[in-house]
Amino acid sequence: MREIPAELAATYRANGWWTDETIGDMLTAGLAAAPDTPFRIHSALRPWAGTFADVELVARRLATGLADRGVQPGDVVAFQLPNWMEAAATFWASAMLGAAVVPIVHFYGRKEISYILRDVEPKVFIGAERFGNLTYDHDVTTDIPIVGIVDRTFDDLLADEPMTGHVRTDPGSCTLIAYTSGTTSNPKGVLHSHRTLGHETRQLSDMYPDDRGNQLTAAPVGHFIGMVNAFLIPVLDGSPINLTDVWNPGEALRLMRTDGLTVGGGATYFMTSLIDHPDFTPDHVSHMRYAGLGGSSVPSAITTRLSDLGIIVFRSYGSTEHPSITGSYCTEPADKRNHTDGHALSGVEVRLSEDGEILSRGPDLCMGYTDDELTARAFDADGWYHTGDIGTLDDDGYLCITDRKADIIIRGGENVSALEVEEALLGMPGVAEAAAVSAPDPRLGEHVAAVLRLRPDHPMPTIEDIQAHFAQIGLAKQKWPEELHRVDDFPRTASGKVQKFLVRKNIAATA
Template sequence: MILHSPSTIEHYTAAKLWGGRTLLDVVAAHVVDVPQRVAIVDTPDREALIGTPATSVTWSEFGKAVDAIATGLIRRGLKKDDVVVAQLPNVWELIALYFAVSRAGGVLSPVAMQWRETELRNVAEASQAQLYIGVKNFKGFDHISMAAKLGYATVAIEDVTALAAQAPDQALLDAVSVSANDIFSLCWSSGTESHAKGCPMSHNNWLYQMRLVPNTAGIQEGDRVLAPAPMVNMTGAVAWLSWLAARGTLLLHHPLNVELFLKQILTEKVQFTILVPAILNMILKLPNVDSLDLSSIRSIATGSAPPSRWSMEEFKRRWNIEICNLWGQTEGTGLVGGPVDVPDFAMRSEHFPWWGKPGLEWPSTMEGVQAKLLDEQDQECTRPGEVGELVYRGPNVFAGYYRRPDLAQNSFTADGFFRTGDFFIVRDERHIGFFDRKKDIIIRGGFNISAAEVENLVLTHPGVQEVAAVAVPDEIMGEKTCIYVVPKDKARLPTLEDIVDHLKQIGVAVYKLPEHIEYLDIIPRNPVGKILKAQLRQRVHASGA
């Protein structure tokens, strides 16, 4: 399945940013070069999650399993370009399925464990997928029965494990042709639409993306990578791409079990992981934080929301860990504020390298990416302080939403830049910074307030564990800021007055101060850690705050 236009393929191939190598070739090379190195270690709580024991596989075993599963899928009728839906937690078979389905000529479409009939029906309609791979029991829910009721042909995880132990048929596999421009995966973008949209990524898209984190975060040969995010979109991909680039060991985890996760960090000699800002803050606010030894970790990537400068500085001060600020989307776009391109640690939480700006060069050598900011009239923003929508073009960007040509006109500019839907601000002549989602800006009396900035400021209050900021309607000002707070100590709730006084003391502009407060036990988030702002806005309207 080739979806990129011939002109796009010709352009990036001529620029030597795309080639003929596939992700399957990368795995095959690792099998030859480091056959006995451990490739993947299951999450330790696998048996409690899905009822089968945790295991580990070497690169040699992983390569054989990929070929064996691919053989079994072909024998079950999988044909070239068929889409296969997989709904699995982070187990080693899910990683193998990415490559096995591709080896068989198909396209893997992983989905979140939390999805139910409505979402799976949309996936089936949008992708035309007929085969579903899942689990019979996950936290008391039978995913296989759900998929069967929707008309999918189903394969249980136990069957995939059994296939992996069979002998592969090399003649059968060699008859399947897979090119670097074929689609490798079909992940789904949550976005702001009523239905998720399919984001097809080719081998060449992913191979370019595989350079992004290693080139900017200092990933090294043989690194042990801890993967706590679900392997269903770009957040999870940061881990498996880094693992593949390093020929390393992938330590699986998910769904999040904080106690177990900390145990893995402390005992598994992890060099790299990815954590959402909320978990970074949680670790730093643990009662025993002073006794934690995280010295094996070289760098941590963080994304899904802007990190606080406080958390970045604390990880550096306590353990000499470099925090890499990632912004990215399932559509393939990505920017990294890491030690290579943004060495000034004080800048990194708010500055991304302005990749592709004419006249600038970067140590990461991320050539081919072009980023610019457009105002409401599609004019470029160039002066410090100007805010515009980030539009992005590069060899890592998908060809367009799967089977949705109706979205192309609004998704791309006339010159082929993807419209990200995120506002960025010009920081200086070399840097841009995330400002907010288009629909996540609070407009108070004509002033634009970044909800993310308010959240990071409120997090500096010692009594706040987590926070989310949303707009509440106001007859005079238009909107005001409401904060949802998870207190560190429920017996000593930080009041709105306490927080406002704290923000005034650290010098926050008056119009950014929150004017309403609500308390929660937990901030609602989607499977990759993004705050579900729509739920909180509805709650604000319902309460009449």
């Protein structure tokens, strides 16, 4: 992990942003304080209902079972599960053991999973037999000592006697390795310590309104924010956990009426899919009082539309590396909440480089990457993280994201590496040159557009041809191009580099 400047670490401790509490400490105290709190999975495939205590019992039996098989503090436990009870049990058990947990988004394909498992060499892998496009592939786990597959072998890992207490470990050690796509072709393994993850959990919890209601979480628990919202903040607050494994806006609207659930934001797609649904009525607004938006582009047209319905919008900006850089509280002025990405949050510092790139540092900033070269490129000696995003700061210190220096597409809150898409496109017959860029999407904010320059006398592939190729090489469906363009040549710099900002601009103008 990267070296944290001593003066920064001292400041974080002195202000209480870094504490000696581990994630195991946080969970043990929170679960003991509210054992009867409801925990429900809203699923057509695997519905489940119980309490914190019921899930904790499974987690503690799993912890004993893994410990009996040699899992120790510092070992790595990876899981790829939908928003199911077993995902919570695996996450909680790992924290109780002092192990480092690796959540993997359930829609990652064979290529991404194989890379992640090679990168972290987990001692344990917990997966699903089948879910949507996900099918358990035994070949990718052959070198992992302990494998548990839900509905097949997961229950075999549960000991009769639950673990008591939890293993105390160094709060500065790694507790989470979260994978995110970026400009590299392979996912990046982001390292978080107990201190960075603990601060983020407390900070994000403080941002949420006290009267936010009984939240329905649809963001995948394999994704950083989905995981924090599902498994940590409710335990810290003693609030019910309601998860859904498939986002169905019609079902979410029904649950608002029947179960009194609320939807409080996330990527803009979650909110727009609700208000655009034919079942949406003004009565639903009482279950959508707040919309905390982030994770993808947040157009002002959307925040204005939500505000006109009476929904209080507040925005935030961050990443898996630095989860909460800026944000607004729901009590701040509407123009700031609706039309900026907020101000620096507790302990966070933000500055702009000469070219407008956003640099940040703070107590929730990660400890680096599993790849030392990536760490060296992204973090400087003074502890600043170079985000790859371009922005402006107004006189009041509120940030606006204006462009993206990093070459990624953010589809419904999920990062897609343009380089990875381009490498896949170049593997198709007749493709001489390819550019993958973001295109506007009314539901998801952005989707992948493929722009191709073909070799002479080669026919243009169809979008179906391209998607079949991506399926064959095992790329997650979220990375498949959804729009296709042909060019005779690309706009270029004097050195011949493709000017992607012009490609994006041309596609946006066409749209």
